[in-house]
Amino acid sequence: MTKHHEDSHTTTLDPRFFDGTGTPTPQESAPGLSVGTVHFDAACRNQWHTHTLAQILVVTQGLGLYQTQGEAARLLQPGDIVTTGKDVNHWHGACANHSMEHVAVTLKDADGGNPGPVRQR
Template identity: 45%
Template sequence: MSYQEQPLPAPQGATQAPAANFTGLAWVKMLVGAGNPTDCTVGEVTFEAGARNNWHSHPSGQILVVTAGAGYYQEQGQPARLLHPGEAVSIAPGVVHWHGATASSRFTHLAINPGISQGVATWGAPVTEAEYQAAHA
């Protein structure tokens, strides 16, 4: 069994992300939950190699801060952007996008969601295999 085939342990304290909104295996660990005075949540999201979330948007926008691995961020109608640790993406309210791991690397980012009293996310269709493969081009 090669390194890539060996299953990696779940991040400590994380729960599996909902399969309805993700392709492949992903984990979420809430660092700052709802109901706090900032009206903001912060979650650590880890995608196994090849995993990604569905197309979606956030009514108050989102900030992603990459902490480990390599992954993609793509806004609808735009080319995908390859992300590495230390990079951040500021996503405007209502922008439809997806993010996830490359085919060969686990990927972890912090997802900062402001203004959650306005809602957290509006989920859309899964990213197709063709859309995902195009990100690798």
């Protein structure tokens, strides 16, 4: 079943997976993918994690950071697009003095199952 934007609900970020505060807003869920907006308050970031298939981030507001394990963090600005492949350990979130918002498109397992919560490493 598809979940459309008008059906979406807003909650707070799960402190098991995020360091800081912000707001996720699920927008679309269908077999094979989920789409949602995540607002990170200043200095909020998620923990190191991977995805079982892939994730695409489109920055829509503010300033943020994205880091892949073993590489330097990179600055994110509105309009930036980040593609993270299968099992790539990474984190993303807002800069220390700026909030950041992105749309996250997460590809799910072939059977439509949720790839699971972010995993801390």
